[in-house]
Amino acid sequence: MAEAIQSLTNQRFRELLKSLSGISLPEGKVAMIEQRLRRRVVLARLPNTETYLQELMQGKLGQEEIKVVLDLLTTNTTSFFREAEHFDFLTDVALKEFLDRTANDRRKFKVWSAASSEGAEAFTAAMVLNEAAIRRKxxxxxxxxxISRRMVQRANQAIYEAEQIKLIPRNLSSKYFMRGTAPEVATKVRVVPELRRRVKFRHMNLMDPTYPLDRDINVIFLRNVLIYFDADDKSAVVRRMQDHLAPGGYLITGHAESMVVRSEGLEHVQPTIFKKAL
Ligand SMILES: C[S@@+](CC[C@H](N)C(=O)[O-])C[C@H]1O[C@@H](n2cnc3c(N)ncnc32)[C@H](O)[C@@H]1O
Incomplete structure (x- = not known):
């Protein structure tokens, strides 16, 4: 009986998580939920995860607690120069085509990192674009x-562990990261203001029916996030993304995800890369 109640709560909780974030948590992930929420159960002074989830879903723990849970249950793994060939594509193809097309009207090249986690993807793009802008203004x-407010806050701070920038080519890491000098920040590095000025982060849920963003974005990185959504949500997200791409703009997905992108206005130009018609 107790087990039946537990599996019902888990089922309802997975529905709640899906409706809030689109994330389809496989049934087998119950142990992961328990582990990640253990501290919240103690802080709420509740006897077990089951009671915690029930009170959460009844709204007894408040809206703020739901945000905390979303933060805890998202997977934020990322790294600088992850799937590095995408950043070559960014400058060698997407940017080059844009500059050739807009040589006379000085438009801004816009990039959207659509599930940016702590910002490594956006700042990798920033480094390569800044380098390209030295060669051709x-x-x-x-x-x-x-969706994770904790990640958005961290990305805006742009502070990382020195360990995280080890795989960045040396000429870029020494130019674009400042080292902490005080003993308490000796293991940390921060992105230089020159890049931080042009890279902004904000909270947004890809499940929202509309996105309050520009509709002339040149490159959208939508990497390693579609994997968490079910088939209908994946298609809906890709459709909405398309509306925000400039003609000739590119959508870049993660390697595990490109098979799910099937959209009339998008041409599959390379594995993981899609182009909106001009
Ligand atoms: C695995 S990380 C990928 C980070 C980066 N794009 C990369 O490839 O390295 C997935 C990110 O998607 C975010 N995410 C999950 N569901 C989301 C949603 N519905 N809307 C916006 N972001 C979401 C998570 O918070 C997490 O930071």
């Missing part, structure tokens, strides 16, 4: 968005 801006 142009304006650029990057927006990162994520």
């Amino acid at each position: 142009f304006e650029w801006a990057i927006l990162g968005t994520d």
Whole structure:
């Protein structure tokens, strides 16, 4: 009987998580939920995860607690230069085509990191664009968005462990990251203001029916997030993304995800990369 109640609560909780974030948590992930929420159960002074989930779903723990849970249950794994060939594509193809097309009207090159986590993807793009702008002058801006408010806050701070930038080519890491000098920040690095000025992060849920964003974005990174959504949500997100791409703009997905992108206005130009018609 107790087990039946537990599995019902888990089922309802997975529905709640899906309706809030689109994340389809496989049934087998119950142990992961328990582990990640253990501290919240203690802080709420409740006897077990089951009671905690029930009170959460009845709204007894408040809206703020739901935000905390979303933060805890999202997977935020990321790294600088992850799937590095995408950043070559960004400058060698997407940017080059844009500059050739807009040589006379000085438009800004816009990039959106659509599930930006703590910002490594957006700042990788920022480094390569800034380098490209030294060779051929142009304006650029990057927006990162994520459902996790904790990640958005961290990305805006742009502070990382020195360990995280080890795999960045040395000429870039020494130029774009400042080292902490005080003993308490000796293991940390921070992105230089020159890049931080052009890279902003804000909270946004990809499940929202509309996105309050520009509709002339040149490159959208939508990497390693579709995997968490079910088939209908994946298609709906891709459709909405398409509306925000400039003609000739590119949508870049993660390697595990490109098979799910099937949309009339998007041409599959390379594994993981899609182009909106001009
Ligand atoms: C695995 S990380 C990927 C980060 C980065 N794009 C990369 O490839 O390295 C997935 C991110 O998607 C975010 N996410 C999950 N569901 C989301 C949603 N419905 N709306 C916006 N972001 C979401 C998570 O918070 C997490 O930071």
